[in-house]
Amino acid sequence: MNRIALVDVDGRNFPNLALMKLSASHKAQGDAVVWYSPLFSRPDRIYASKVFSFTPDFQDYAAGDPEPIRGGTGYDPAVKLPDEVERTLPDYSIYPDWTSALGFLTRGCIRNCPWCIVPKKEGGLQEVDDIERIAAGRKSVVLLDNNFLAADEEFVREQLEKAARLGLRLDFNQGLDARLVRFWNAKLLARCRWMRFIRFSCDTMEVLHEVRAAVEVIRGAGYRGEFFCYMLVQDDLEDAEYRLRELVKLKVTPFAQPYRDFSGKAETTKAQRDFARFANVKGGKLCLKMSFKEYYH
Numbered sequence: 001m002n003r004i005a006l007v008d009v010d011g012r013n014f015p016n017l018a019l020m021k022l023s024a025s026h027k028a029q030g031d032a033v034v035w036y037s038p039l040f041s042r043p044d045r046i047y048a049s050k051v052f053s054f055t056p057d058f059q060d061y062a063a064g065d066p067e068p069i070r071g072g073t074g075y076d077p078a079v080k081l082p083d084e085v086e087r088t089l090p091d092y093s094i095y096p097d098w099t100s101a102l103g104f105l106t107r108g109c110i111r112n113c114p115w116c117i118v119p120k121k122e123g124g125l126q127e128v129d130d131i132e133r134i135a136a137g138r139k140s141v142v143l144l145d146n147n148f149l150a151a152d153e154e155f156v157r158e159q160l161e162k163a164a165r166l167g168l169r170l171d172f173n174q175g176l177d178a179r180l181v182r183f184w185n186a187k188l189l190a191r192c193r194w195m196r197f198i199r200f201s202c203d204t205m206e207v208l209h210e211v212r213a214a215v216e217v218i219r220g221a222g223y224r225g226e227f228f229c230y231m232l233v234q235d236d237l238e239d240a241e242y243r244l245r246e247l248v249k250l251k252v253t254p255f256a257q258p259y260r261d262f263s264g265k266a267e268t269t270k271a272q273r274d275f276a277r278f279a280n281v282k283g284g285k286l287c288l289k290m291s292f293k294e295y296y297h
């Protein structure tokens with residue numbers, strides 16, 4: 001039996017799927033798995049995972065402990081789990097407060113947005129799992145797919161119909177691609193149960209029109225729940241403010257994110273951070289009462 005120690009470098013606010021799969025895989029081989037402690041672990045092997053490039057690295061390893069095996073986009077997007085580990089269902093016991101199932105139905109993306117690492121890391125779209133297998137008896141499922149609606153129509157239908165039939169509450173927490181909403185998938189999305197929102201992204205003015213159309217067609221298909229929209233804040237704050245106001249008028253909850261280059265080298269600017277604060281307070285509704293300039297002056 002090996003002693004395996006894990007380091008979630010980003011912190012434990014959101015479960016790290018790779019560590020959960022590594023834990024499950026090692027436990028299936030009879031190994032003991034613990035969170036790394038420089039004082040107490042005495043591990044045979046350490047896995048350190050870091051999702052975000054801007055998270056400071058964990059350095060506090062005890063002398064004599066093995067060099068950690070590092071993975072995750074925050075270290076090196078090219079590092080991948082072995083296939084057999086990737087297929088393992090996660091070990092939820094290492095995040096005992098987390099109650100939803102977690103996984104990917106698809107990997108990759110059909111687009112190539114210049115700020116995004118997904119196509120470089122994962123390539124084009126691949127269908128990789130099944131909603132019932134991911135749920136594994138849990139009633140809510142958080143899906144980390146980057147562009148689920150870009151999968152084949154047959155796959156999208158099969159997965160959403162199954163989710164609706166099983167009564168699963170879904171959250172595509174990276175957002176769905178509004179440009180791919182059509183009446184047939186809108187009807188399926190409207191039939192599903194949602195953990196709270198249907199989420200989209202609205203990173204440019206062109207996509208704003210697509211988000212507006214997608215919200216209308218999904219509401220038209222009978223959806224009565226809420227919408228949420230990530231919005232990238234680059235240097236043009238007037239553009240961002242226009243998108244923000246239009247989303248709020250559509251009764252979509254915005255979530256502004258200052259632009260970060262995926263290598264983690266470019267810092268966000270103070271103006272972008274201030275704008276995100278203005279946009280995210282009170283679900284964005286401040287922008288209907290005052291402009292960003294008025295808020296800060």
Ligand code: SF4
Nearest residue numbers: 109111112113116146
């Ligand atoms: S659509 Fe989303 S996942 Fe795909 S490249 Fe653009 S930002 Fe990345």
